[in-house]
Amino acid sequence: MGIVEPLLLWYGKNKRDLPWRHNCTPYRVWVSEIMLQQTRVEAVKNYFVRFLQAAPDIPSLADLPEEKLLKLWEGLGYYSRVRNLQKAAKLLVSRYGGQMPASYAQLLELPGVGSYTAGAVASIAFGLPCPAVDGNVLRVWMRLTADGADIADPHTKRQTEAALRPLMPVGRCGDFTQALIELGALVCVPNATPKCAVCPLADFCKAHRQKEEQCYPVKKPKPPRRVEQRTILLLEQAGRIALRKRPAKGLLASLWELPGFDGTLSQEQAIAAVRSLGLEPVRLQPLAPAKHIFTHVEWHMTGWQVQLAPLPDTHRLVWATEQELRERYSLPSAFRPFLQKFLQT
DNA sequence: AACGCGGGGCT
DNA sequence: AGCCCAGCGTT
Incomplete structure (x- = not known):
């Protein structure tokens, strides 16, 4: 039997x-x-x-x-x-x-x-x-x-x-x-x-x-995750948010993201980061920190909300409306905490 | 053989 | 906080 x-x-x-x-x-x-x-x-x-x-x-x-x-x-x-x-x-x-x-x-x-x-x-x-x-x-x-x-x-x-x-x-x-x-x-x-x-x-x-x-079952333990500090920029201009396309290979390949930088940036460093994107900040406000856990890496994120001076140069960024954010661009879940106020669905 | 690759629910 | 999930591709 x-x-x-x-x-x-x-x-x-x-x-x-x-x-x-x-x-x-x-x-x-x-x-x-x-x-x-x-x-x-x-x-x-x-x-x-x-x-x-x-x-x-x-x-x-x-x-x-x-x-x-x-x-x-x-x-x-x-x-x-x-x-x-x-x-x-x-x-x-x-x-x-x-x-x-x-x-x-x-x-x-x-x-x-x-x-x-x-x-x-x-x-x-x-x-x-x-x-x-x-x-x-x-x-x-x-x-x-x-x-x-x-x-x-x-x-x-x-x-x-x-x-x-x-x-x-x-x-x-x-x-x-x-x-x-x-x-x-x-x-x-x-x-x-x-x-x-x-x-x-x-x-x-x-x-x-x-x-x-x-x-049972027996399984060999996994190696620990590494932790990465990231600083996310919520760049606003005329009611739109800046998005950047991620590389075609690697983590979250080809998805859109909020522009981000390695490390935890101070306000002065964040201003420099904004300028490195070809933009001129008018005002920066800190955003609540957020954590996102992937299988092999952990992002500890801080963020700055940035009002910008009107500038024509978009510099490899797209400017998405709230509707486009919902219906067109594909964003990883990791960025959701920083978008709550724009995507209150 | 070891590692990279998402996100969420359960304990 | 860690484990696991109707795993696969790359190196």
Whole structure:
């Protein structure tokens, strides 16, 4: 007796009603899987619905202007995902007639698609017997087998894929993939508090039998974040705010930002910074400090609100109205504290 | 193998 | 404050 039957039975009764579980075409499954990478279901739901309205199929995604694309992704994070998504869409149009290929190996070739996503699309959208091992599945499997291997080690993921492959139930591969993930999300949850009392696999679970659920999964600790001091300028001119385009590579690539400088600038230094942008300040007022935590870096930000003398030279800045800030330019969440008074929505 | 890449919710 | 999340690409 194996885990497959009780797991599928449990899934049938307990699966959540999610937007991408309706009309689950390969394209919709693919987009949802990209959005869900390192991102919680609740955060994705609304983005997914809005994205599918703006780009209902692969050709329309391929044709979307970059600015619209980034605006649709604004606030979701890991922005290279959406760039790779469109890159792949263009490739699908040119190579596969605008269709998703129905093979694991071909899916894996698409930019932004790794072993997990290829397995998820292959099994969920095409019914192929390909395992899809994400953080949920790793946690479930390590507990089920009481395996103390480091889940951050790629080898552990490959081993888990190998162990699951022969279990893929013909005809229900997509349900099996989603059931494992759903179990990890709803029952075999992280933070050492799995709900074993309602788990359909409790009888099969080695960690549970040993009363050692809390010991799994094992993961090597991450290195500490570095802290960066930044000074942000809220440059105002005739009711507009200055924005600057970030570089195409690196952190928050190609998004817009409030102009900023390394370090914590005094008022005198801030005046010099404003002048370095080719602008002439009339008055500076300090803004409330704000902190923003990324995965690998922490920004400690101070800010100056700056009224400017009228000047024609915009010097690589754009001047955005409140409406443009809301509807056109894509800004990272890090700057939101400094824009509250302009974006009181 | 290690690192860069967002943002938010939970403990 | 730290952990984790339907991970992937680069070096």
